[in-house]
Amino acid sequence: MKFNKELDAIKTYEAGKPIELVVREFGIRPEQVVKLASNENPLGTSPKVAETIRANADKAHLYPDDSMFELKDSLAKRFNVEEENIIIGAGSDQILEFVSRAKLHAGSRVLMSRVTFAMYSIYALQQGAEILRTADYRHRSEEFVPMMREHKPEVVYLCTPNNPTGDATKREEVFRIIEAADPNTLVVVDGAYMEYAADRDPDYRIDPAELLRYPNTLYLGTFSKAYGLGGMRVGYGIARPEIIRALMKMRPPFNITALSLAAAIAANEDAAFVQKSLALHRQELPRYEAYAQAHGFDYIESYTNFITWIFPEGRNASEVADGLLRRGVIVRDLSSYGMNALRITVGTPEQNDRLFEAMDEVLG
Amino acid sequence: MKFNKELDAIKTYEAGKPIELVVREFGIRPEQVVKLASNENPLGTSPKVAETIRANADKAHLYPDDSMFELKDSLAKRFNVEEENIIIGAGSDQILEFVSRAKLHAGSRVLMSRVTFAMYSIYALQQGAEILRTADYRHRSEEFVPMMREHKPEVVYLCTPNNPTGDATKREEVFRIIEAADPNTLVVVDGAYMEYAADRDPDYRIDPAELLRYPNTLYLGTFSKAYGLGGMRVGYGIARPEIIRALMKMRPPFNITALSLAAAIAANEDAAFVQKSLALHRQELPRYEAYAQAHGFDYIESYTNFITWIFPEGRNASEVADGLLRRGVIVRDLSSYGMNALRITVGTPEQNDRLFEAMDEVLG
Numbered sequence: 001m002k003f004n005k006e007l008d009a010i011k012t013y014e015a016g017k018p019i020e021l022v023v024r025e026f027g028i029r030p031e032q033v034v035k036l037a038s039n040e041n042p043l044g045t046s047p048k049v050a051e052t053i054r055a056n057a058d059k060a061h062l063y064p065d066d067s068m069f070e071l072k073d074s075l076a077k078r079f080n081v082e083e084e085n086i087i088i089g090a091g092s093d094q095i096l097e098f099v100s101r102a103k104l105h106a107g108s109r110v111l112m113s114r115v116t117f118a119m120y121s122i123y124a125l126q127q128g129a130e131i132l133r134t135a136d137y138r139h140r141s142e143e144f145v146p147m148m149r150e151h152k153p154e155v156v157y158l159c160t161p162n163n164p165t166g167d168a169t170k171r172e173e174v175f176r177i178i179e180a181a182d183p184n185t186l187v188v189v190d191g192a193y194m195e196y197a198a199d200r201d202p203d204y205r206i207d208p209a210e211l212l213r214y215p216n217t218l219y220l221g222t223f224s225k226a227y228g229l230g231g232m233r234v235g236y237g238i239a240r241p242e243i244i245r246a247l248m249k250m251r252p253p254f255n256i257t258a259l260s261l262a263a264a265i266a267a268n269e270d271a272a273f274v275q276k277s278l279a280l281h282r283q284e285l286p287r288y289e290a291y292a293q294a295h296g297f298d299y300i301e302s303y304t305n306f307i308t309w310i311f312p313e314g315r316n317a318s319e320v321a322d323g324l325l326r327r328g329v330i331v332r333d334l335s336s337y338g339m340n341a342l343r344i345t346v347g348t349p350e351q352n353d354r355l356f357e358a359m360d361e362v363l364g
Numbered sequence: 365m366k367f368n369k370e371l372d373a374i375k376t377y378e379a380g381k382p383i384e385l386v387v388r389e390f391g392i393r394p395e396q397v398v399k400l401a402s403n404e405n406p407l408g409t410s411p412k413v414a415e416t417i418r419a420n421a422d423k424a425h426l427y428p429d430d431s432m433f434e435l436k437d438s439l440a441k442r443f444n445v446e447e448e449n450i451i452i453g454a455g456s457d458q459i460l461e462f463v464s465r466a467k468l469h470a471g472s473r474v475l476m477s478r479v480t481f482a483m484y485s486i487y488a489l490q491q492g493a494e495i496l497r498t499a500d501y502r503h504r505s506e507e508f509v510p511m512m513r514e515h516k517p518e519v520v521y522l523c524t525p526n527n528p529t530g531d532a533t534k535r536e537e538v539f540r541i542i543e544a545a546d547p548n549t550l551v552v553v554d555g556a557y558m559e560y561a562a563d564r565d566p567d568y569r570i571d572p573a574e575l576l577r578y579p580n581t582l583y584l585g586t587f588s589k590a591y592g593l594g595g596m597r598v599g600y601g602i603a604r605p606e607i608i609r610a611l612m613k614m615r616p617p618f619n620i621t622a623l624s625l626a627a628a629i630a631a632n633e634d635a636a637f638v639q640k641s642l643a644l645h646r647q648e649l650p651r652y653e654a655y656a657q658a659h660g661f662d663y664i665e666s667y668t669n670f671i672t673w674i675f676p677e678g679r680n681a682s683e684v685a686d687g688l689l690r691r692g693v694i695v696r697d698l699s700s701y702g703m704n705a706l707r708i709t710v711g712t713p714e715q716n717d718r719l720f721e722a723m724d725e726v727l728g
Contacts, residue, residue, distance in 0.1 A: 090616075
């Protein structure tokens with residue numbers, strides 16, 4: 001049987017190893033596994049969200065409200081935009097997929113950072129598009145603007161804060177890049193970790209409402225990180241109505257489950273939980289910076305809920321990751337991104353203790 | 365901003381009206397609305413599933429196990445196939461999308477019944493494929509085989525039982541069509557309502573394991589109907605490993621939420637709930653046949669959990685649907701399918717009483 005030729009080029013996304021896998025492969029008890037690999041919220045699920053899920057558990061047989069009226073209304077209020085500016089995806093991932101399918105085709109070009117979220121290129125390859133990357137993993141206008149002028153890419157991805165590196169791009173630098181875009185270029189500002197950057201330094205805060213003054217910009221946000229809904233798959237896009245309408249054409253019906261909708265509405269209105277998550281993060285992040293300094297390796301200044309440790313020659317990140325895994329601590333090895341580095345979610349104080357203990361053993 | 369030209373042809377799927385919409389538009393109290401439009405399970409959510417959801421409510425922050433090991437294992441046992449034969453989708457809808465994207469492109473052809481599940485054509489149009497339809501809504505080999513020989517479509521859809529008509533195709537007739545397929549034609553047997561057909565008459569039961577003897581067949585099933593998980597979006601495809609591997613390339617990571625995975629595993633092991641649902645359906649369906657006969661209109665013999673009433677000239681199905689809606693009863697008007705007909709989910713005894721009362725008023 002023949003399949004479309006684009007399939008030949010497709011790599012499958014490598015997800016963070018789930019706890020179940022470590023339990024199965026290494027025989028470690030589930031409660032002993034520490035997962036710091038997928039940037040899940042270490043505070044867990046907000047109690048208000050869990051209560052909402054329990055209250056809706058017996059409605060699992062009913063299809064969701066496909067208009068997503070309530071969630072859009074809640075998001076519109078939070079961001080001071082209109083409902084026609086909003087699209088909801090099964091994670092912001094799914095909106096990336098809509099972007100690729102609405103804008104890209106064989107022969108079109110996408111521009112992104114050298115090291116950035118893997119799904120940008122995976123979805124672009126599914127459309128047969130050509131991928132252009134900057135030399136630096138940081139999003140610098142000195143690199144982006146000339147490449148945009150030369151190649152006129154259909155889509156530009158600005159991931160700020162950037163994943164899996166953790167750095168962020170200042171607001172004025174983001175605007176500089178957006179303003180250099182061709183009218184036919186869609187500039188996607190992926191703010192999946194924006195809550196952490198905004199909390200750390202207001203100069204890095206991108207306000208989706210502010211982006212609406214540009215006709216060709218799409219902002220992406222998610223409930224998976226600061227809002228603690230990684231398992232529920234809910235993200236959102238904010239843009240001018242013309243862009244939202246085009247993306248809506250690619251949206252499959254019922255793309256958000258009934259419980260995910262209910263959970264996201266509850267999460268969106270639980271600002272206290274987000275503040276608590278940010279406060280915990282502010283308290284724990286410096287421990288990771290200190291550990292790296294004390295052990296003679298480098299790290300990237302983090303504007304996210306994770307930190308990227310960069311190892312010197314002679315210390316192999318994959319081996320460190322493997323050593324941690326055997327001790328029941330799951331982190332993300334970045335060698336497939338061409339970096340001798342680990343991406344580690346900043347966890348609870350106890351989880352971080354466990355990570356440092358395991359690291360001590362692995363480093364020997 | 366320019367978008368891909370395929371977008372011009374895309375129609376958006378019209379979902380059944382959710383209860384929330386009727387509440388908003390007609391000011392009817394939610395508990396007074398009877399929704400018989402989306403073929404949801406009238407018994408609701410299985411108590412075992414609801415309990416599983418409640419038990420997992422505080423894990424909403426954790427990404428799902430993207431290998432879906434447990435659910436695949438459970439399905440493999442139920443269907444007597446291997447895990448490598450299984451792909452899980454966000455509803456079987458999503459697997460239809462994978463099929464379109466893996467097989468279809470501009471200039472390729474898809475063959476389907478004149479009246480069948482709307483997403484087949486929507487996903488095909490997204491790929492720019494040409495849609496061929498039989499003259500009959502029934503899947504007859506006399507029509508399918510010559511059209512397959514003449515047009516060599518990349519994909520053939522056999523929806524049995526068929527939605528939104530409710531009829532089904534006998535097993536031997538399905539095999540006759542499959543056996544006439546070109547080696548490069550993927551024959552998709554969509555069994556979303558198969559549990560109801562198999563319960564009514566074993567001659568209509570298609571066993572996915574049996575289909576594995578054909579190299580180019582994909583069986584689709586869902587948890588949305590007999591298993592009572594319409595809101596959770598979980599479906600599955602069963603085929604030979606070559607086909608599954610190709611479709612897996614189109615699967616976005618984490619396409620099933622953590623709670624949907626847990627719910628589907630619990631549902632898959634709750635055969636008693638399915639039996640109870642089928643028993644209720646066997647008891648209530650004859651009331652719909654009798655009502656139609658008593659009021660002088662036609663119906664299609666149903667192998668599903670809904671019935672399709674066909675009205676004579678002079679009685680407009682859209683007007684009847686509108687009259688029911690104003691009385692808080694939601695059904696599906698099939699006029700957009702070119703049929704002067706209503707598709708009505710067979711509900712609980714009380715829901716069906718409400719429907720018949722409202723119909724009495726509307727018919728006047």
